[in-house]
Amino acid sequence: MYRQDTIVAISTPIGEGAIGIVRMSGEKSVEIGDKLIIFKRGGAIREMADYSMSYGQVIDPFDGQVVDEVVVSVMRAPRSYTREDVVEINCHGGIVALKRAMDLAVQLGARVAEPGEFTKRAFLNGRIDLSQAEAVIDVIRAKTEAQLRAAMQSLEGGLSSKIRNLRSQILEVYAHLEVAVDFSDEDAGALATQDLIQKLGECQKEAGKLLVDARRGKILKEGVKVGIVGRPNVGKSSLLNVLLGERRAIVTPIPGTTRDVIEETINIQGVPFRLQDTAGIRDTGHEVEKMGVELSLKTMEEADAVLYVVDGSEPLTKEDLEIGRKLGSKKALVVVNKIDLPVLAEPDQVRQVTGERKEIRISATKGWGLEDVERGLVELVFAGELCCLDEAIMVNARQKELLEKAQRAIVSGKEALEAGMSEEFAAADVRIAYEALGEILGEKSGEDLLDRIFSEFCLGK
Ligand SMILES: Nc1nc2c(ncn2[C@@H]2O[C@H](COP(=O)(O)OP(=O)(O)OP(=O)(O)O)[C@@H](O)[C@H]2O)c(=O)[nH]1
Ligand SMILES: [Mg+2]
Known part of the structure; x- marks a missing residue:
């Protein structure tokens, strides 16, 4: 060909x-x-x-x-x-x-x-x-140093060598299973079932670790979606602007200023956070604003984390409390804004919307408390595992699907052995896992797959 x-x-x-x-x-x-x-x-x-x-x-x-x-x-x-x-x-x-x-x-x-x-x-x-070839795209498209580092690791064979390792462990199990199938009556030196179960357990753990690394890689690549939500006029757009360091969204004293979702990315500790400023949430008869509010609710739902902004210079309103309820179990920080003004928000009420969440007091216009917001976001999203972002690897959708397939097959093989089923069942599963991992490396990849992968590249690469 x-x-x-x-x-x-x-x-x-x-x-x-x-x-x-x-x-x-x-x-x-x-x-x-x-x-x-x-x-x-x-x-x-x-x-x-x-x-x-x-x-x-x-x-x-x-x-x-x-x-x-x-x-x-x-x-x-x-x-x-x-x-x-x-x-x-x-x-x-x-x-x-x-x-x-x-x-x-x-x-x-x-x-x-x-x-x-x-x-x-x-x-x-x-x-x-193949996984190294795919990493070339990620290196070229890296937008932050952390992304670049993760992509370079894959390019230099980091992902491949982990996959190869796992694959050779699986092959070993497979070989023993085959021996057990072929020579079921004699002791042909095959490992005992119990040992094979244990080995498959290790493989499962290994694949699980790879999937966790992959999730981190995805965060590095796609960023963390952060919805900035709250009722009108509490200072959401002001917060977006001051975090960005530029006047991106329109700010006015008129409630209902923002209508569309405005997204901009900031980097905190090498991780891209995609901040999404939204329309203030309230009941409104205005057709356009209503569409904005619907978008806000959708943004809130899809966000990885939420900055829930309230106006500290006024008592909280029914709308504030309502939004707090809508948040449900979402990861969120409660941002009490406008603390340059006399604070009139009742601590009790604030506590009510905050619950288990962290409260951060800021003034968007004065620029107070911004570092707390950034630190709070990192803690909220990564809960102390940010250190491990160094171990992130870039895994694309194709590779992730295959990894998951391998993981499922390993689990199913292990379960077959645990249930005392004949070795051939486990062998068939383990073989599926072995082949799925091979596909990540590009073994037996058909021309269509290659065309699809390489057509994503730029010309001349
Ligand atoms: N004193 C004071 N005023 C602020 C602060 N943050 C925002 N404001 C003012 O509050 C008003 C509303 O600010 P916006 O940022 O437009 O509020 P918003 O939440 O985006 O409002 P909508 O888009 O209508 O939902 C503006 O007049 C801001 O200048 C603050 O920290 N201190
Ligand atoms: Mg706004």
């Missing part, structure tokens, strides 16, 4: 930049490069040492015109990104020169690469496994 033709792409973002890179990979990349480039000091790419650079010009071989002044590097198979011969042409970063250099390479026999095709070749040529 796999075509060994030579591919070419512009591997840097399209736009104006100091440099832009045209990258070629495949058997003919050196030959095509030599037809395209003339070095100032003579010589040719085929004479260049591996991983060296040379200064020259891209010349249109058909009309002799100078296209651009460039620096060329060469990385020969198998020591390259794709494990094929790779030639990179560093052009000036203008779109015309780059496009022309690429088009000429195509005229000389290269094919324009599909999105992700360079990385796909790295996978098909066995330099990286």
Whole structure:
């Protein structure tokens, strides 16, 4: 299936930049490069040492015109990104020169690469496994340092080696089960059922740990959704603005100012928190505001955590109490705002809405208590396990599904043994687990799956 033709792409973002890179990979990349480039000091790419650079010009071989002044590097198979011969042409970063250099390479026999095709070749040529290839996307898309760290761990094989480990434990159990099935009458050295149950228990724990790491990775990637809710005019938008450090949402003394959900992300200790300012919740006859309130309730429901804002400069109202009830068992901080004014909220009432929750007193306009809000959010969401975010790994939806499948199969195999069923049942389950983990690494992946995964990449990667 796999075509060994030579591919070419512009591997840097399209736009104006100091440099832009045209990258070629495949058997003919050196030959095509030599037809395209003339070095100032003579010589040719085929004479260049591996991983060296040379200064020259891209010349249109058909009309002799100078296209651009460039620096060329060469990385020969198998020591390259794709494990094929790779030639990179560093052009000036203008779109015309780059496009022309690429088009000429195509005229000389290269094919324009599909999105992700360079990385796909790295996978098909066995330099990286599928989960590492998928990590390339996460590295490129990382928005915070913590995300980058987690993605780099997967790229460097962190996820793969954990999966491989678990897989070899499972294989061992499988082998013993097979022996037990084939030689049920003799003692062929198979482990006792009790030992196998214990081993499967360990595998189950291991898979469980991976899923926890994966959940942390998901938090790093997608962020924690934090709904800012409360009745109108308590200072929700002011809180959003002051946490962001910019005037993002409109603030007025008129209750019912915010109508839509306004989302902005802030970073607290390397974790993205997606703050969602919402319309003040109250009964209203106004059609537009009503839609806003519905959105607020939905946001509150879907949030991972809630900042429940009340106005400390007034006694709490029925609406405040009602919202407190709506919160139910949601993770929430009670934020008592406007404490720069005389505090008129009854402590008893505040305690009533707070319950087990933590109360934080702030003034959004004066900027008081913001650190407490940030710290409170981290504690609320992670309850002391933030330290372990270092162990987060990036696991995408595909990988997570397979991990869960493996986990379920392990449990079912263990249960079959515990129930005293014949070993073949457990063996069948354990085999499913083994294969699911193999799929994470990209064993036996069909062409459709690969196409789907690599089409998510940017061009030239
Ligand atoms: N004194 C004082 N006033 C504040 C504070 N926070 C907000 N306000 C004022 O309260 C009013 C309402 O603020 P907003 O931030 O618009 O309130 P909101 O909760 O977003 O209101 P809606 O969008 O209508 O639901 C504005 O006049 C703010 O200036 C505070 O900490 N101290
Ligand atoms: Mg508002």
